[in-house]
Amino acid sequence: MNIKAFEKLTYGVYIVSAGNTVTKNAFVATTAFQVTASPNQIAVACNKNNFTLSLVSENKAFAVSVLKQHYTPATMGTFGFRSGKDFDKFAHCEFVMGTQTNTPIVTTDALAWFECKLIQQVDVGTHILLIGEVLDSSVLDDVHEPLTYAYYHQVKGGTAPKNAPHAQEEK
């Protein structure tokens, strides 16, 4: 087994959000991807310790915002490396409320977003795979490039948040 093989997998960088008008939270995810086109469904891997997960279960919905390559560092700090249990992340970003599910959707540094109704939760051990049907989507910026994990890691020197599915433990 060569653990370096995992570094060859390609990921984007996203903000996954959930909640309602009262309680909101979001986290940085690298594993968001379309799993079917008819209907349009997106899957997201979410660590069981993520506060956002309880909001997804409660509200039966989540949203995915696609970060742009030239994001502001504060956005990554707020959503990637703090817990929403004791910090209101939505006081530090711009957002809209989705019209289909009343889910908060982060628009700061976002190129596009998807508003999803929760269809399935799949237990894969340390993480849950959230499967959602896309009820609405929008493109906010069709000019700039999406942020990839490779760019974030190689160019920006960023590291994976500890709850990321591909965060390898220190050997």
Next chain:
Amino acid sequence: MNIKAFEKLTYGVYIVSAGNTVTKNAFVATTAFQVTASPNQIAVACNKNNFTLSLVSENKAFAVSVLKQHYTPATMGTFGFRSGKDFDKFAHCEFVMGTQTNTPIVTTDALAWFECKLIQQVDVGTHILLIGEVLDSSVLDDVHEPLTYAYYHQVKGGTAPKNAPHAQEEK
């Protein structure tokens, strides 16, 4: 709903293979991603019409090869746009047999590979999500870049095979 939002999601390009010493098949996948690190598990979305899917179910194993950016066009033609039902794709590539599961693993144009034991199959409608535990992995080329779907699409002018989860129907 703006369908162009889906183009902002980031994917790699992979060859997913299954079989045994007698029967082998493989297809080009864009949705392969790590879902947990302890143990190392990879998920792959596979269209229900894919011949490879029956081989995964039968052999309870699959492999994922990471394609390099400068792949040879024949590799994409063989694995992305032909059916293994009437064509022996493995007569047209180099491969090794995984030592853990006896799964054929494509090494042509590959930077790295993963040999996986099937853990779960999740029905998401038109596709099945294959969840596999990585029993072995290897890096074949640590110099070149992995192929991304964005590069394949924008630079090479490639299109999604019809069974890809993000192949949108013509409007």
